[in-house]
Amino acid sequence: MKATNELSPTIVACPNGPLLIRGDFELVTGTGEQIPRQRKTIALCRCGASTIKPFCDGTHKLTKFNTENPAAT
Amino acid sequence: MTNPAPLETRGPASAALLEALEDAPETNPTQPAAFLAAVEKAVNETKDILVDEDLQLVLTILYGLHYGEVGDWEPRWEWQPDVIQARLGIEAVFEAALRERIPAPDLPRPEAEAVAKELFRLTAEDSGPSLSRYLARDATNAQAVEFIIHKSIYTLKEADPHSWAIPRLRGRSKAALVEIQADEYGGGRPDHVHATIFAGTMRGMALSDRYGFYLNHVPAVTLAAFNMMSMFGLNRRLRGAIVGHLAAFEMTSSIPNRFYGNGFRRLGYDEKVTWYFDEHVEADAVHEQIAGRDLAGSLAEDEPELLPDIIFGAQACLYLDGLTGTHMLTAWDEGGSSLRRPVEPIDPAHTL
Numbered sequence A: 001m002k003a004t005n006e007l008s009p010t011i012v013a014c015p016n017g018p019l020l021i022r023g024d025f026e027l028v029t030g031t032g033e034q035i036p037r038q039r040k041t042i043a044l045c046r047c048g049a050s051t052i053k054p055f056c057d058g059t060h061k062l063t064k065f066n067t068e069n070p071a072a073t
Numbered sequence B: 001m002t003n004p005a006p007l008e009t010r011g012p013a014s015a016a017l018l019e020a021l022e023d024a025p026e027t028n029p030t031q032p033a034a035f036l037a038a039v040e041k042a043v044n045e046t047k048d049i050l051v052d053e054d055l056q057l058v059l060t061i062l063y064g065l066h067y068g069e070v071g072d073w074e075p076r077w078e079w080q081p082d083v084i085q086a087r088l089g090i091e092a093v094f095e096a097a098l099r100e101r102i103p104a105p106d107l108p109r110p111e112a113e114a115v116a117k118e119l120f121r122l123t124a125e126d127s128g129p130s131l132s133r134y135l136a137r138d139a140t141n142a143q144a145v146e147f148i149i150h151k152s153i154y155t156l157k158e159a160d161p162h163s164w165a166i167p168r169l170r171g172r173s174k175a176a177l178v179e180i181q182a183d184e185y186g187g188g189r190p191d192h193v194h195a196t197i198f199a200g201t202m203r204g205m206a207l208s209d210r211y212g213f214y215l216n217h218v219p220a221v222t223l224a225a226f227n228m229m230s231m232f233g234l235n236r237r238l239r240g241a242i243v244g245h246l247a248a249f250e251m252t253s254s255i256p257n258r259f260y261g262n263g264f265r266r267l268g269y270d271e272k273v274t275w276y277f278d279e280h281v282e283a284d285a286v287h288e289q290i291a292g293r294d295l296a297g298s299l300a301e302d303e304p305e306l307l308p309d310i311i312f313g314a315q316a317c318l319y320l321d322g323l324t325g326t327h328m329l330t331a332w333d334e335g336g337s338s339l340r341r342p343v344e345p346i347d348p349a350h351t352l
């Protein structure tokens, strides 16, 4: 693991799960309004099934969301 | 604030302990020795320590000496040698019983991603009775109250048993545990401490939020689930197990908490009561990722000899969850109460 500057955000692409974001960043809507954040580290849904989007609520586990790309044909 | 009823004894060992605790440790030196003898006898005779009312209550009181708030006892009891020896004696049998019942699966490679994957697999496989679905759809208000009372034994101290492990970890796994715990403890906002949010749930249901208020109500199996966490947390050699326990706990939390929140809304409760559950839907979807990879996964990479205990701790979490869930659902299915004594049902209309 590389040492990270406290200020620069890191995004962990969790296998079969959300994007986990740490560090200093702003979360805004398409029109630039702040989306309230309750915690420092957040998980953004990337499966589309969460009931609390843009945050992950664990539903990806029920839908068997798979982050592997299909093999090139 | 209402005072809880004095703790009721559940057999010779808890009777001897509660009697000894009435005085300072050195007031009557025969009492701690008598307690130790009563524990040794009870440990030899127990048929099933996981549901042994007497011994599980003793353990809860003994861990309570470390946590505080369980009783108003002379604080030096915490390190009284007979009391410590009694605790170790019960723990040895308790741990052996858990290891005997919980099957050891094939271990993953001691690599963070493989460990996280295996923990997600184990927790997804968990086919235990669905308490959360029952709460969401069918539970009566009286059953919802019982559920909260069982839950309060741990949740009014939420995160504390796992925090014992912080100084026992190093580097990446320590940073990950602190990252999770900081969020559990409100990220610097006292009113966001998860245990405090849960206390609000209890008050919103017209229940006492005082720790231990309902100790006389809950059966051994509920105490065992909390005692197991305290045992894993307070014994450095079991740090793998407490880490695995936390990972499994987080991985089986966000989806059930969504159901719980829906159940309490169905029963007519407002955000005062449901905030706790709604908060955990989002929080634990974050925590489970950190717990699987950065906490358990890093620990397995840094101390591979702890891998079997990481998996054991996760399975122990699922096993006790299953036991307590089955206990509640069976009692309700038979039309009875899951508590040792019923709590007066509360009509939500009076508490809203």
Ligand code: FES
Binding pocket: A017, A018, A019, A044, A045, A046, A047, A048, A049, A050, A051, A055, A056, A057, A058, A059, A060, A061
């Ligand atoms: S990624 Fe978790 S719910 Fe979508």
